[in-house]
Amino acid sequence: MRPHHLSITAFGAFAEPQEIDFDRLAEEGLFLIHGRTGAGKTTLLDAIVFALFGVTSNQAPDKFVSHHVDIGTQPTVELEFSIGTNRYRVTRSPGYQARARKQGTFTSKSSTAALIKIDQGKEVPVASGVREVSHEIGELIGLSADQFTQVMLLPQGRFEQVLKSKSDDRQTLLERLFDTSLYAAAQQWLFDSASEARVKANETTVELDRLVADAADRCSTLTEAAPTLQLVSRQENEDPSKWMDLMVDLVASEAKSANAATKAAEAASKQASEVLSKAEALAQLWHRRNQTRKRLEELEGQAPEIDRLRGDLEKVDAALALKPLVSGAAGADHALATATTDLGSHMDALRKATSLVAAVDPTFPASAPTFEGITRLDDDLVDVIRQRSKNARDRVNTLKSMATNLATVQARCSELQSAVERDKKLANQNRETVEKLEAAIAAIAAEIETHRSNLGDPESIRGTRDATAERLKAAKQAKDLASMAEVKREEHQNLVDDHQNARDTAQELRSRYLDGIAAELAASLIDGESCPVCGSNEHPMAATPADDAVTRAEAEAADKKAQAADKQRSAAAGELSALEVSLAAATASAGAGSTVESLTAELADLDLALSAATKAAEAVKTLSATHEEQTQQLSEARERLVSAQSALAGANAELATVQAQATELEQDVAKLSADGLGPDDLDGTESCLDQLDVAFQNAQSSTAKFDQAKKAADSERQSLKTAIASSRFRDIEEVTVVLDSYTAGGEDRDDWLRRITSHDDELRSSKKWLNSDEATALPEDEPMVTDAKDAAEAASTMLTTAIKYSTMIDLGLEDLTETRDTHRDLMDHSGEITARAAMLSRVADRVGGKTKPRISLQRWVLRSYLEEICEFANSRLTKMTSGRYCLEVRTTESKGNAQAGLDLNVFDAHTGQSRDVATLSGGETFQASLSLALGVADTVSAHHGGIRLEALFVDEGFGSLDQDSLQLAMDELDALREGGRMVGLISHVPALRERIGFGVEVTATPHGSTARIGEVAPI
Template identity: 35%
Template sequence: MKPHHLVIEAFGPYAERVAIDFDALSDEGLFLIHGSTGAGKTFLLDAMSFALYGEVSGERGVKGLRSDHAPPQAVPRVELDFSAGGARYRVERTPPYTATKLRGSGTTEKLAAAALFRVLGTEQQPVASRTGEVTREVERIVGLNAAQFRQVILLPQGRFAEVLRAKAEEREALLKTLFETEIHERAGSWLEDQARTAQRAIEEQKRHLAWLREQAAEEWLPFADQPHGRAEGEGASRSQDPMGAERPASASDPGTPTDQASLDRLLERIRRVVAACEETRRLASEALEQAQRQRASVVQAADRFDRRAAARTQLAQLEPQQPEIEALALQLAAADRAEALRPSLEADQAARRDLQDQGLRLRRELERAAAVRDGARGLPDAVVALGLLSLPESADLQDARTVLATRRVEVEGLARQAEEARQARDRAARALALQQQAQAEIAQVQRQLQLLRDQRLSAEAALQAARSAADRLDGLTQAKNSLAERALASRQVRKGRRLEGEAIETLRAAEQRLQLTTTALRTLRERQLAGMAARLAGDLSTGSPCPVCGSSHHPQPARSAADAVDAGQIEAAEAALNQANQEQQAAVMHLADIRIRLEAVLEKAGAAAEDPAAAIQDAEQAELALTAARLQAERLPQLERNLAEQGRQITSLESSLQAASTTAAVQERSAADAIQRAGEEEVAVAAELGEGVAPRQVLDSLAAVAQALETLARCSEADARLRTRQEQAAARLERDLEAAGIADAAALAAALRSEQERTGWRRRIEAFREALTSQRAILAAPDLLELPELRPNTAAAELAEVAADGARTAAVERHSEARGAEDDIHRLSEEHRRLAGDLADQEARSELLSDVANRCQGKTVPYISLQRWVLSAYLAEICAYANQRLDLMTSGRYQLRLTDAGGRGGRNAGLNLRVRDAFTGEEREVTSLSGGETFQASLALALGVADTVQAHSGGVHLDALFVDEGFGSLDPDNLQLAMDELDRLREGGRLIGVISHVAALRERIRSGLQVIASDQGSTLRVGSTAMP
């Protein structure tokens, strides 16, 4: 993975947008990131880590990453272009932050956002757009997670110096922060939990086994005194009840079982009890069957005795009823013969009733027809002369109906003439109404026409006024603008003079600060020159020549004073001077700008500059006049449209007035014609029917008479049919009576009975005869002929059966209880057998878990926990890689060694470091190394960590590396060796960045980034690192 371009905006200490072109820095391969302490050098790498993974170093969190120096509307963001796996990518991220609302007041919380693109030339292909998805894709592309990336790309040499010098316990804590070994610690804890859980399971299993044995003893307890449950040779003993209290035990009670063998013996005992109960149940069942057979025999004999007695009683009751039943049978036979003639009798009776009803109906119809004829008008003479006291002859009735039909046709013609006259008068009425409506419309239109003509005169006057106002708009607008500018300028004069005073005060304060910072820098430089000897003496070492006198002997080197000035103080003072100088120049420019604007305002205000109130009042009056004229002029198009519309309305009303006059004249003529036609039709109808007689009324009366005559005709036909049917029914009845030998219809009616009555007689006769026959047959049965005279006693047999049934029920219940106890004891025994077998496996597993957990937690020999063992393996691998670097940096003198020597009981074993000195051939403590040697060892250790992490990440190779601080402790020779090692690191195109504020590195590394801190946020300067 190699970074190419980094953009930071409103992020951390960087308020403004800063950009870093790593490709330009990679020309040298080695570059320097320098600046004052706290300026934000390391934050650049945090920004790179945040862009890739959405995380920063452990000391910082993703909340609060927005720069406090940035303006409210600025959006914090980081953008990184990088390449990995032969492809180039661009990742963009925004942390969660609080933003000011665009509308209204208050703030709103913004969520984190991220996007990943693959860069193909000038195009970007989206890869992921959600924060978690982007992180997963980056981990897949780069091959490292966030923690591994920070370990490999950033080498915090200071922390590795702590790792080098720390004790084993402290080194373990530091290594835990570099490597994710929490899983091994959790694994040890998990194993301990599993061991404790397994032990608890064993104890619970044992308790459950004891409970099973107690339950088996409880099941056996009701049968402990059963003689069949005693095994041979068993004597009296004492046992414990299931609750643990001692109780006397019978000779057959084995007490609570203690193991599987005793459970098996208990099961054998209960099985013998079950067999004995089974034999008892069998004997009781046989006794019950014998008692049931005896009771059945006695009951059967008693039943035969009861049947014979009942038959004798029934027969004694039936024999006296026999004469009555025979007489009833004769009467039933006569009713059956009469029933065959019932249809003929009912037909004759029905015909007579229908003929009688038809006579009554005929008389009613004759009376109604006479009444209808008497009330009718315009009847023909033949209809008037028709006699209706009795039914007329069919021919006379038909002639009257024909003459009446002809008269109805004539009157219908007269009715049509009368309807035409009525319609003519309706038309005349409608024409008169329309003529009156037209006259009213003429009056309404005339009034509207006069009103519109008056309104048109007013509209013409308003239109003339609006045109005049429109002509004055330009002049009023110019006057208003001129007065408004003067009023505005007069108000700005006072503000400009106040700002001028404030700018003068700001300039004075800036000049004072510039003077103070100039004096402070001069004082610091004088003190720095005074302490230069102590600085030179600080770089002296035994055997090395003095850069001043050249001597390798340094008897009394100068010592630094308590208030010695270092380069950082000078840099800070210079930065303060630059800041003060910039503030003074800015104050001068600000004052000049304010004075220029004040002169422009005074020129615009003119005489109004001294009287702003009058200028404002004049501007307001001009504004009011302009507004009034504008409002009047804006009405001009509407007034013109209104005037044109009024003209169109007048023309339309004049046309409507002409049309209404024409309509009134036409309707008046139409009404006169209709009235004349109606009079002629009415005269013709009156001449035929008489004055005041309506044709429709005559038609209705004729129709009623015709309907009455038609009803009489139908009644005549019905009367003839009914007389014929009555004669036929009477003849048939007479023939049937003669054939049946019945005197007349009255005798037939007296013999008839209803179906229900005859059925009842028949059933009574049949039931009597069947009962008589049945009882006689019962008494003649063979099994009733030799019965005793006294009834057999069934109560004693039933009592014997009940006693036998009770004995059998008790035996069955006892057998069922014994079988249930056998099943329960068998189930408990088998479960005990299974669980006892599982207990051995559980104990073996528990012992294994306990041993492994104790070993992984360092509680047994060799007393090294799993986590410490893993850290020791990491440290050994780190030392192997580190020694390759350290051998080059120390010219083969030093090698780091991992030793197992530990503290008490070996609990600190596995993480102790020593250094081997090739010059002496001895190993010694790493704390004996000098400051420069410690830096070399810690740098080698840091590089070893990077190599180890890359090796454990599938051989991922990073084409960039950053080394943080630690160079200040090196003498020139060791610094050169360290620089040589960095040069070797950049071989193959790797980009190496050194983060330091050591001035000597600026002489050795020619290009880099300078981080400049200020009260407005940090900024970057990219280019040469040479000191001025």
């Protein structure tokens, strides 16, 4: 994985957009990221981690947004990187506060992320969303954020973490770098399995005891319920299995006897039940015979009434057969009477309608029929009436149509006369409007010309005015900055003096402290023990402390004070420089020789000129709009005038045509009305003709109905007469009497039939059964069943008692047998269960590190990783220490119950002994930490699919190394860039700036830091 280009905006210490071209830095191989403390060097590495993983090494997400930008500015980090031959660009933005639409309020914006692949210049989206992008990058790189910061980016404050951590902390660190969850899960599985096995062994013992107790309880219960069953209690040392076998045999014998007794009771009960059933059946037949004899006597007494009912049924059935013919004849007579009445009424209406038509229409023929003495219409009379009515109606319709057309033409004449007058008036109005608009347009054009002759250029005046305003603003700013710069110069000079004094004091105290270090080391020497510096057990010339010796704490405090003074001096110098730059810029913007007063007066004159020019321009604009609007109105008015004149000519022409049509229609109407039927008589004549048509149709329909009703009545009378002649009745009156009597009684002949049939059937069946062999064989006295019933009940009681006892013994035997079998099976497996629990407990304690050598399985795997790390680290540490030191994993057990396996020692070739890494000096600790950190990177890379990491960033000061050690460390870092690896160092150590000639300079300003790529100037 290699970074190529980093872009950051409003992130951390950087407010303005910053661009870091890693490809340019890679040309040098080894480069330096330098700048003052707090300038933002580490922020560049944080930006890389944030772009890839959405986190940083040492900041919470709410600290990402730069405090140098206004609220609402979106922070953004964009990193372009490659993995193998594939190139990607990831863009992230942390959550931030944005301004809402409502004045003075804010809204929270969520984090965003996007990942694209750059394929031959084309951008192909890969993922979007914070989680999706983080997952995709994790799959591409193959490392987590923790692993990345140990392999590719060594952050500030964690450089010596692997070396100086305690054993448990080192385990936590290694667990983050190497996935040993499988071994931890195996440990836990063994712990859980051992615990489950121990619980199962205990449960087995408890269950065996419970089964023996259950068997004893069941034996006691059976003995109480069956006194004849002799069961014995188990003795204290008696084998429970043998005792349970004996009890099962005794109960089984008793169960066999009880089952035999139950079978005998079943046979006796069955025999008694059969005897009882036969006695009860004989008694039931005897009672049936007595009841049937009584019912036969009742049926024979009902015979006269049934015979009478049978005769009435035959007479009613005969009358009901003739009822439809009687009803049909009566209905036909009634219909004939109704048709006769309707025909007479409609003939009267026809006579009246004919008279009305003759009265209103003089042309109606005088020979029209009067219908006097005529009771029905024949075909000839129908034809005469139809022809006379048609002639009269045709004449009325013709005259009515002519009258309607005449009224329509006359109405159109009136409309056209009104339209002619309206069009004349509209034409005159449009002519007046045209004349007025022509006069108004000429006046506006003259006024516009007057304003244009006096108008200046507002835009030119406004440009001059705005430029003057900016110069005035710059002049005021220059005046304020001049005062501030004077104060800042005095403040800066005071801070320079303070820094020089603090620096002199610090150098004096450090010199005195170094002179006294030998005495401080000598004070800790013990006779017979080796010196931590030379390794000798003898100390013949131990140094003594001087009277004016200075402690390390005093020297460090003086250094911190000098550093603080230098920081204040540097900050003041930066602020003064910024003020002077701003002052020069403001003075140049204001213009040479310009003052606040002269520019203020010039701006006031320009404001007056601009106001006058603006008002004149607005007046011209308004008048031009009015001129354009009225010109448009004039055009429209002229069009309306032409249209009105054209409409007037058309109306006059159409009026002449319509007036000629009206005259012609009036003459036609006068000719048709000459015989006395005029237009005023049309409505009355038409009404009378409508009445004549209705009356004629009604009379015609009544005649047809009368003929049909008379024919139907004659047919019905003949059918009824024929049916009565062939029946049992003499005439229709006799039939009517029978039907009326039957209807008045409210009875149903079906009920009569059911009564007769039921009586005959029951009488016949009763006689048949009483004469059967079954009835004649019965005794005359009632049979007795009491003795048989008592015997059956006694046998049933004995059977129930036997079944209950047998069932109790069987259930007891079943439970006792099941308990004995369960106990036997559990005893067969109890030894195996106990042995397995013991074996699993021993293995779990060994794997969990609870027994010697107290190294858990997971810790043992991590130890192998640590040993591999030490191998990689020693290949560099031996070079940097000229072969003196190498790291090794301690093999001895830890004190007490502490876990072993992850403690580190350093082997000193000068003394031939191993000692704790804590005894290394400051420079030696740095060398060991650097070697170990690089060893971690090599090991993680090797165990993650051989990931090729083509960049390494080290964020550490290198300040604890002397010149020789620094040279060795730099040689080792130089070796890392072999094969194309890019190595970046973050440091402010002067010696590094002398060795590394190219890098990134990070500069802090009051408005945020800046980053610049270029040559590194030595201090």
